[in-house]
Amino acid sequence: MTSRFRLPAGRTYNVRASELARDRQHTEVVCNILLLDNTVQAFKVNKHDQGQVLLDIVFKHLDLTERDYFGLQLADDSTDNPVSLSCCLLFHFSVSLFII
Numbered sequence: 001m002t003s004r005f006r007l008p009a010g011r012t013y014n015v016r017a018s019e020l021a022r023d024r025q026h027t028e029v030v031c032n033i034l035l036l037d038n039t040v041q042a043f044k045v046n047k048h049d050q051g052q053v054l055l056d057i058v059f060k061h062l063d064l065t066e067r068d069y070f071g072l073q074l075a076d077d078s079t080d081n082p083v084s085l086s087c088c089l090l091f092h093f094s095v096s097l098f099i100i
Contacts, residue, residue: 028046031091032091033058033091045057058072070094070095
């Protein structure tokens with residue numbers, strides 16, 4: 001399967017399906033989640049997705065119905081800089097505590 005792009009002066013350029021698949025691979029990032037039983041589970045998400053998408057995937061994997069009491073925390077939160085999504089990330093799955 002190829003896609004065609006129009007270039008100036010009426011020329012066309014064909015993009016092979018392998019080139020298109022290669023570009024799609026760079027949009028995914030692997031997020032490792034350290035679960036409550038100290039096991040690590042890897043999940044792939046699109047790097048343009050919001051964090052809620054990753055959280056929903058983890059909830060579905062764990063088959064949780066009460067989702068208000070759990071969350072994800074970035075393992076290395078020592079920096080105030082934005083997180084780069086070009087490499088693997090480690091998150092801790094944790095219980096949220098509410099003081100009443």
